Amino acid sequence: MPEKLSRRERDRLRQRQEILAAALELFAQRGYHRISMQEIAEKAEFAIGTLYKFFRNKEELYKALVLEQCDHFEAELLQALTGAGDEIAKLRAYVQVKVAWCQRNLPFVRLFLAESRGASFNLKASLEDDLRQRYYAFMENLAQVFAQGFSSGRLRRIAPPYFLAVALDSVIDASLLLWLDAPERHPYPDDPDAILGLFFHGLLASQDRAGAGGQQLPGERVYEK
Amino acid sequence: MPEKLSRRERDRLRQRQEILAAALELFAQRGYHRISMQEIAEKAEFAIGTLYKFFRNKEELYKALVLEQCDHFEAELLQALTGAGDEIAKLRAYVQVKVAWCQRNLPFVRLFLAESRGASFNLKASLEDDLRQRYYAFMENLAQVFAQGFSSGRLRRIAPPYFLAVALDSVIDASLLLWLDAPERHPYPDDPDAILGLFFHGLLASQDRAGAGGQQLPGERVYEK
């Protein structure tokens, strides 16, 4: 049981967090290559040498920063996916938690997107690969919810579960970015059903669609222009 | 209006393209900050000084590179959207053209994702903002197709056109990345209907869904596990 830390150890941990917090803020603002260890040290109010007591070099500092945030992020998302309710409730919870976490951790979100998606400016293939692996591994969890929905009959098999997972996730990201860049254009990233609706309801108003003929389905909203 | 260029001008333009081509290859491989002007000059077989005749500095070179590629990309995508056929055909064409272009221009795609999405490693807010503006502006074109689909009754109003546009586009991106990183997991980014199906068909198998009751709809595929 729960690791009683000495005051010394607690102090060190707190300092470490302070450094990481300062670094996160700076990196998110201006990017890895435009931030010097000097600047991080100043913002964190330590001497440069102290930074090197905690992290072997700039890259390790950066990696620690990213990986630790990912740990927290993943833990919260996993909770949403393993919470109570049917598959639909879980998807709602997932969207909600992801959006909420991202809004609370905007600086990190930018870093993460850069590292997990982007490619050209990153530090080292190693971190990028790590993150990608983690990302795709985590998507399995989301895919499982879709698979369970298929089994339970609550969801229709319109695409493979894994692809659905990645697609849903990417739409959440896009939704977040849209809101971030132009809140007036897309004011509802925190409305899970606005996002899930894309998948829940069919876009096609085909004559073939049994009986519905482009009509509004129950539970569906209609968006004007 | 045919802009007859002198031989001199044509030569210069060709040289410029050679430089940009060399730079693209290098940047895409190792990233902006890990490529020196020296290296670009060597690969392009020009003197460093010559690079500065064409571009004021490294950043301008980079911007030119990105913006020109975007021009080509947008032009092709716009053609797809303004081609023949109804809205559904246009969406299919869009997906097809986007996927094909990306597969043909993989190096650039990575740069673009980094610049348009990510944030932490990029060069300068200015380019990022430029690209974002262009991106959101271009999305209007795609949104129009959805809007027309609403008007024509071929598409159902399950979300605002603009949001549908951004969502579709982000799913295409995710699909491409998935295929890029793990082709065995998602082997069909070039099958437009595998992507569009997500939006065309409703995921929800609600009892309320008029008459359909979780049945497969015509034109729909069923995916196992």
Next chain:
Amino acid sequence: MPEKLSRRERDRLRQRQEILAAALELFAQRGYHRISMQEIAEKAEFAIGTLYKFFRNKEELYKALVLEQCDHFEAELLQALTGAGDEIAKLRAYVQVKVAWCQRNLPFVRLFLAESRGASFNLKASLEDDLRQRYYAFMENLAQVFAQGFSSGRLRRIAPPYFLAVALDSVIDASLLLWLDAPERHPYPDDPDAILGLFFHGLLASQDRAGAGGQQLPGERVYEK
């Protein structure tokens, strides 16, 4: 004069020796500039601060190390020179003791050679000068033996005593280094007569050499190729 030391003082002295021993080993292995106080502290199992209680700074530690070893070395050599026997016995004893001591203290020997001979990597002119002074001063003792040999008629005046001293000493050093670097090429640094023979017997086989004509002299060995 018995210098009764308190336990406290004895403890301090012992700790000091432990530090110096750790430092000697490290310096000899990797050189003064490649060893940090941190490393010395760790090897000696003291805190860094403690090192500074004993030595004002890194350089003082180093100087103390070298000078104390020199003290021991000189003491032993002096004993050899002031022992029983005629001058020839004393020279033999000198060679023997020097070779034996060096073989027992190889790590230090390298440090010493660097400091007393070399110049480019050393710490400070001050130590270098100190050592040089001591060295030349000590050579007086060896020179005395030669001078006595001259007086007693046991040795011939083929060179000034002081020069003979320095020359003999340098041949011992060379002999040691040769053995150190390539034992198969020079397997006898611990055979005093192999070294002394160079001086004892004339190399010249001059016709003029009274009566001997290049013949082997009594007590002389002949070396092939």
Next chain:
Amino acid sequence: MPEKLSRRERDRLRQRQEILAAALELFAQRGYHRISMQEIAEKAEFAIGTLYKFFRNKEELYKALVLEQCDHFEAELLQALTGAGDEIAKLRAYVQVKVAWCQRNLPFVRLFLAESRGASFNLKASLEDDLRQRYYAFMENLAQVFAQGFSSGRLRRIAPPYFLAVALDSVIDASLLLWLDAPERHPYPDDPDAILGLFFHGLLASQDRAGAGGQQLPGERVYEK
């Protein structure tokens, strides 16, 4: 034949020499670790970056410095050994040339001694080993002269040729250092016979020495003091 260099190439070579000359002076004065690239650049009147155009890093600069001087040194010494005259003349020439060269290249001599003899402060085992190898290889040339002297009967076999070579060389070094440090004590390093005399004439005044009985031999000087 004789490599016509373009003006460009000659300029570069001259600059390189200027850098090396500045570095040599500084290194010899204060030691490798106490000289910064900044200082070398200033003394050579170049920018730091320029130094790095010529030498990959500080260590390479240092190695180039040492190895090139060695090349010149060896070339001159080899000439002395392959010149006209019998073995005795060659030994004389060797001593003379070595002493003269060292006197002309004092700064380098200190570096060389540090690298070839010393051990603890040096840069890298690699250079040290290189130099040691070269040194021992070169000693073969000197050993050959002794071997030829044995064959011709001009020299007596008082020690193996290789050992004689190393011993003679080390006595020259000691002689030089002695003169360097205390010219009043040993004013004649450039008198080859003062050095060679140590080996040419036997020190031992043994009764056994055929007929000579400690008497002065022809060609021998007598030193008082």
Next chain:
DNA sequence: GATGAATGAGGTTTCATTCAT
């Protein structure tokens, strides 16, 4: 007009030393 040698600011990192605990 093209060249590429030269520049030097600025980055990361090390490590001797101090001093509060």
Next chain:
DNA sequence: AATGAATGAAACCTCATTCAT
């Protein structure tokens, strides 16, 4: 008295940019 975390000066090295040829 002993500790070792914190300090920050100073080292090496890179590379965007300039400008004389």
